[in-house]
Amino acid sequence: MSRHQGNDKSKPGSGRQGGFKKTSNSRGNAPIKKTPSKFTTKPEENKNTKAPKTASNSDEMRLNKYIANSGMCSRREADIYIQSGNVKVNGEVVTEMGYKVKLSDVIVFDGATITPEKKEYILLNKPKNFSTVGDDVKGDGNVLDLVRNATKAKIQPIGRMDKTTTGLLLFTNDTDMIRKFTTPNQRSSKLYQVSLDKNLKYEDLEKIEKGITIDDYRIYVEEITYIENEPKSEVGVKMKTANVKIVRKIFEHFNYNVIKLDRVTFAGLTKKNLARGQWRFLTDQEIINLKNS
Numbered sequence: 001m002s003r004h005q006g007n008d009k010s011k012p013g014s015g016r017q018g019g020f021k022k023t024s025n026s027r028g029n030a031p032i033k034k035t036p037s038k039f040t041t042k043p044e045e046n047k048n049t050k051a052p053k054t055a056s057n058s059d060e061m062r063l064n065k066y067i068a069n070s071g072m073c074s075r076r077e078a079d080i081y082i083q084s085g086n087v088k089v090n091g092e093v094v095t096e097m098g099y100k101v102k103l104s105d106v107i108v109f110d111g112a113t114i115t116p117e118k119k120e121y122i123l124l125n126k127p128k129n130f131s132t133v134g135d136d137v138k139g140d141g142n143v144l145d146l147v148r149n150a151t152k153a154k155i156q157p158i159g160r161m162d163k164t165t166t167g168l169l170l171f172t173n174d175t176d177m178i179r180k181f182t183t184p185n186q187r188s189s190k191l192y193q194v195s196l197d198k199n200l201k202y203e204d205l206e207k208i209e210k211g212i213t214i215d216d217y218r219i220y221v222e223e224i225t226y227i228e229n230e231p232k233s234e235v236g237v238k239m240k241t242a243n244v245k246i247v248r249k250i251f252e253h254f255n256y257n258v259i260k261l262d263r264v265t266f267a268g269l270t271k272k273n274l275a276r277g278q279w280r281f282l283t284d285q286e287i288i289n290l291k292n293s
Contacts, residue, residue, distance in 0.1 A: 060100040061116065063087065063107070069116035071174065072109050086110045120153045121282040121290075122171040123266075125274045131163045147171055147279050158182060159242035167192075167263030168271060171279075177290065181242055181267065188267035188293045189222060192237045192247050195260035199232035204254045214249050221250070242266075267293050 061069075067078035067087070078087075085093050088108040089101055101107060107114050130143045143157055155171040158181045172178060180186055211220040227234035237247060248258045264271065268289055274280060282290070 059103050061103070063089070063094060063099045063101050064097075066101055066107060066116045067109055067114065069118070070107075070109070070114040071119055071176070072112075072114060078109075081110060117153050117173055119174045120151045120155055120172060121174065121177075121287055122147055122150050122155060122279050123269055123274065123282060124169045124171065124279040125271050125276050126161060126166055126169045127277045128166055129163050130161075132157045132160045132169075133162075143169060143171075146277065150279060150281070159244075161244055161263075165244045165261045165263070166276065167261075168266040168269060169263070170266060170269070186242075187240060188290075189238055189240055189265070190242060190263055190267065191265040192239070192244075193227065193260075193262045193264050194235045194237055194247065194251065194258060196233040196235065196251060197257040197259055200226070200235055200251075200256065201254075204256075205235075207254070208250055212250065212253060214253055219246065219250060236264075 063082060064075040064078040067073065067081070068075045072078070073081070079097060081087055082097065082099070083095055085095055086109070087094055089099070090106050091108075103116065124143065124146055126143060126146070130141050130146060132143055141163060143161070144155075147155070150171075153173045155173045156178065158170045158172065158178050161169055170181075181188065205224055205226075208221060209224050211218055213219070221237055221239050223236070223238040225236050226232055227236055237250070239247065241247070244261060244263070247261060251258055269282075269286065
């Protein structure tokens with residue numbers, strides 16, 4: 001993996017805060033946060049429960065460690081789930097402490113199938129001619145082709161990008177983080193540099209800044225400004241949405257064609273030292289910042 005100094009200099013000016021709301025006053029669903037249920041540390045034993053045989057191969061792992069590695073909870077919390085009969089191995093409930101499993105076993109934790117895969121976070125500066133269409137299949141101009149040598153984990157991009165859109169795209173196998181950044185009410189900002197087919201009229205810029213209605217949805221931007229020392233067709237837009245289609249629709253609503261669309265920042269991450277087409281792993285601090293954003 002190589003790194004190069006990026007040269008994006010776009011920096012929108014100040015503007016009003018905003019969000020993404022439906023025109024009707026219906027409330028969106030809040031992000032789902034899974035927390036362990038409250039169980040007693042010594043639940044009554046279910047005498048009808050049949051536990052499968054303990055694995056004996058060299059690739060075996062304690063069940064509570066398997067659950068902790070999957071990111072669902074700590075080992076101590078996993079023991080509570082196991083004791084309470086909320087964990088299945090190959091279709092059968094296991095309540096035995098210290099029970100060992102193999103990586104090939106199917107583990108269901110509180111109703112969800114899990115894997116002990118290490119969580120990976122990879123940031124790509126996406127070039128043109130690659131898209132997220134069929135994001136679980138490689139080939140034919142798929143963004144996964146650009147990061148396939150980074151990890152053996154089954155990662156996927158956060159959000160969608162078409163072939164013409166460029167810029168920052170985050171990949172991970174952390175389903176909680178994917179859910180966090182793709183829900184409509186997520187709070188992290190993204191900065192886009194937009195190149196239009198003609199100069200953006202100031203009155204249109206003001207209308208966008210105040211909020212517009214498209215397809216019965218009220219769309220707000222956090223900031224919108226002309227790019228300094230560039231033609232008025234170069235615009236910086238700061239929004240919370242990770243859906244680039246929304247950014248395009250804003251300008252198409254006023255009969256502008258978007259020639260180029262580049263995501264400059266993503267939830268505090270930038271393209272610094274990351275050339276077009278290159279990727280890198282996030283630092284531990286960046287991962288913490290994303291989880292807390």
